[in-house]
Structures are given as structure tokens and as C-alpha cells.
Amino acid sequence: MILPSVFFSYCHADEELRDQLEKQLAMLKHQGIIETWHDRRIIAGQEIDKTIDEHINSDDIILLLVSPDFLASPYCYDREMRRALERHDSGEATVIPVILRACEWHHAPFGKLMATPTDGKPVKQWADLDDAFLQVAKAVRAAATHRQTKQAALASPSARATPAAGMPPGVVASSLPAQSRPGPRSSNLRLAKTFTQRDKDQFKAETFDYIAKHFENSLNELEERNPGYEGSFRRIDANRFFSTIYEDGKDVARATIYLGGMLGGINYIQGEKLDSNSFNESLSVDCDDQSLFFTNLGMSAYGSSRGQKLTQEGAAELLWEQLIGPLQSRSNHPHRR
Incomplete structure (x- = not known):
């Protein structure tokens, strides 16, 4: 049985995210469930457009890696995406929109399809990229399993009993190769x-x-x-800002976020502090062999636990939770008001 092939339709501005996604799909490839292809697999001497067209016209699962750059790309939007949807509508392929970054994708032609990660929440808005891409991997696994089950049903003796119209006896459409594929290679x-x-x-x-x-x-x-609540934001300088939440005119949450300090990272401290280098939570830049990310000390009871790889969005959300978390806990216990 030929493995379902996965085609990445993406803009090169999102290449780093594509690499992260392919890493998350490694288990599916190890298990022989899928094979993957994208335009960085084109080798010297191959015609670029022709090779891409061969895959967009033959691969079984097409991942649309959606971002503002994807939607703005004439090649991705007008060529790859439209051809992918034609094949999806005819049942030849399965198209899965993968929302990488926030954009106006609901009104796109593929907006009718179930997107991933969960609820179409953009990958970059997840606190941990691995969590987001795990949801994508699960969706790809389900799609590949469905296609293999369908292929096996078509290849069953009952399916082979009736030849397709215009074909010799004993030959059916499902037994014909869809299109020739490139030779074997490592991913x-x-x-x-x-x-x-x-x-x-x-x-x-x-x-x-x-x-x-x-x-x-x-x-x-x-x-x-939230009626009765007011927010105040004040940028002190390039490296420090204050944030305050008022309830009925009374300050109920104050915080200072500043850059630098003892650890040289991005720090959160309760209250308004002009010169203090102390902190209640701190984020530091780290990296692996593919990307930059933040890790947190995990000093606060609010926010993600220590050790996660945080994107910009994840870092911002973790610090925001330090400010609003105590108010949310209080609202769950009215007697504390």
C-alpha cells in the first residue's frame, strides 16, 4: 500500500514554523503512516513549478500553512490553495488548514474546512509550540488513517470484481497508479x-x-x-512599563514589566517600581538547534510551569496571567470581595 503523501503549501516567511511542524510529524513517518514533501526537496536540475505542480496534483494530504504572508502570496493563494481545494472537493485529496499566525482566514475559500490546531487558534498564540503542533500531528494522523482505510476498501476483492468503464476486465481505477512519484529519499x-x-x-x-x-x-x-473596571498602561522608557487595573476607581492590580536586571531577561514585579531589579517572574532567551524561545523561572503560582518553550505570544500571555490571575481567582470566590 502506498503511503499517504503530505504536501506543505506555505510561504517561505513561515519556513521555521514549517520545520517545527515537520519535526512533530516525525513519529508518523517512523511508523510508516505518511511521507512528506515541500519545495525545499526540489533538487538541482528539476523544474521548480513543474515539480511543485506534480505534487499538488498527486499528493494525498495538503496542509495549508496559513498566515498573513500565505494569504498575501499570489502563488500560495491563487495557485496552490485553489488547486488543493479543487482536489479536496472532488475527493482526490484531503486539505487541512493549519493556522500558523493570526489572520483573516475565516473568509477565505478554505474557511469552510475544519482547521487545526484546536478551534483554529493560531500556532503562535499557544504558550508552547509543541502543544500546538501536536494537535496538527493528530489531525494529520486521523486524515492519513482515513485515506488508508478507504484505499484498502477500494483494493478489496469486491472492489476489484467490477472493472471501471472503458478498462479491460480485471483492471479497476483503484489499481492504477495515480501518478509517478519521485524516487525514495530521506526526509x-x-x-x-x-x-x-x-x-x-x-x-x-x-x-x-x-x-x-x-x-x-x-x-x-x-x-x-467588564463594566466597573478600568485599565491603565504607561510606558516609562524603552525598557520599562506600568500596568494597572482599577475596580470602581480602586487599584486592584499593579505591575511593572522591565527589560534587563540581574538575569538580563524580561521581568515581572508586582506594583510600580521605577528602579527595582527584583522580580516575581522572569523570562530568559534560550534556543535549540532550530529556533529561539523563552523559558520562565516558574516562581509564580500563575501561568505556565517552568521548562516550556515559549513563543512571543506565549511569553506575553504568561506575564499577563500574573496580573489578571489573582483577580480571576478572587472572582471565583465572591466571599473574598
Whole structure:
């Protein structure tokens, strides 16, 4: 039985996320459940467009790695995505939208399909990328198993008994090769990446700015959704900002988030502190052989446990939970008010 082949339709701006996803699919490949292909497998001398077209027209499962860059790409959106949906509608392939980054994807032609990770929550908004891509891997496993079951049913004696129209006796459509595929090759082609101190410093600075914007927007939204509550955001300088939540005019939560300090990371401390280098929680930049991420000390009772690989979104959400977590716990116990 030919293994279901998985085609990655993606924009090169999301190549790092594609690599992370393929790593999560490794178990399925080890078990002989799927094989994978993307355009980085094109070898010297092959025609790029022709080779991609061969796969988009023959592979069994097509993953649309959706992001703002994917939607803005004429090649991804107008060519690969539209052809993928044609094959999905005809039953030739299974299309699975994988939402990598937040974007207006619900109104796209594939918006009618069940997306992954769970509930279409963008991968980058998960506190841990591994958790998000695990959901994707489970969806791919289910799709591959379904296609193999269907293929086995078509190949059964009862299915072979009736020849397809226009074919000689004993020959049925399911016994014909869909299309010739490239010869066997390893999918283990990933090489380790290296990250300089400049890369880490830039990632940390960009994440701090992201966290500041995340807090400012969250405070505004909190105020709109919860009558009686007000949020206040104040940027002190490039490396520090204050966030305050008021209930009926009384401050019920205050925090300072600052860059640097003793550990040189991104730090959270309760209250408004202009010069303090202490912290209640701290995030540090780390890396593996593929990507940069944050880890936290796990000093607080609120937020993710220590040891997770946090994206920018995951880091912001963990620190936001330090601010709002005590209020949420209090609201679950009205007698504490």
C-alpha cells in the first residue's frame, strides 16, 4: 500500500514554523503512516513549478500553512490553495488548514474546512509550540488513517470484481497508479541552526515591545468587556512599563514589566517600581538547534510551569496571567470581595 503523501503549501516567511511542524510529524513517518514533501526537496536540475505542480496534483494530504504572508502570496493563494481545494472537493485529496499566525482566514475559500490546531487558534498564540503542533500531528494522523482505510476498501476483492468503464476486465481505477512519484529519499535533511548573541538580544528586545503592546491592548479590551473596571498602561522608557487595573476607581492590580536586571531577561514585579531589579517572574532567551524561545523561572503560582518553550505570544500571555490571575481567582470566590 502506498503511503499517504503530505504536501506543505506555505510561504517561505513561515519556513521555521514549517520545520517545527515537520519535526512533530516525525513519529508518523517512523511508523510508516505518511511521507512528506515541500519545495525545499526540489533538487538541482528539476523544474521548480513543474515539480511543485506534480505534487499538488498527486499528493494525498495538503496542509495549508496559513498566515498573513500565505494569504498575501499570489502563488500560495491563487495557485496552490485553489488547486488543493479543487482536489479536496472532488475527493482526490484531503486539505487541512493549519493556522500558523493570526489572520483573516475565516473568509477565505478554505474557511469552510475544519482547521487545526484546536478551534483554529493560531500556532503562535499557544504558550508552547509543541502543544500546538501536536494537535496538527493528530489531525494529520486521523486524515492519513482515513485515506488508508478507504484505499484498502477500494483494493478489496469486491472492489476489484467490477472493472471501471472503458478498462479491460480485471483492471479497476483503484489499481492504477495515480501518478509517478519521485524516487525514495530521506526526509531527515534538517541541519542545525546557530544563533548569535545579537540574534538573542534582538529577539528579546522585539519580544519586550510585543509584550508591551499585548498588555496595552489587553487592558483596553478588559475595560470594554467588564463594566466597573478600568485599565491603565504607561510606558516609562524603552525598557520599562506600568500596568494597572482599577475596580470602581480602586487599584486592584499593579505591575511593572522591565527589560534587563540581574538575569538580563524580561521581568515581572508586582506594583510600580521605577528602579527595582527584583522580580516575581522572569523570562530568559534560550534556543535549540532550530529556533529561539523563552523559558520562565516558574516562581509564580500563575501561568505556565517552568521548562516550556515559549513563543512571543506565549511569553506575553504568561506575564499577563500574573496580573489578571489573582483577580480571576478572587472572582471565583465572591466571599473574598
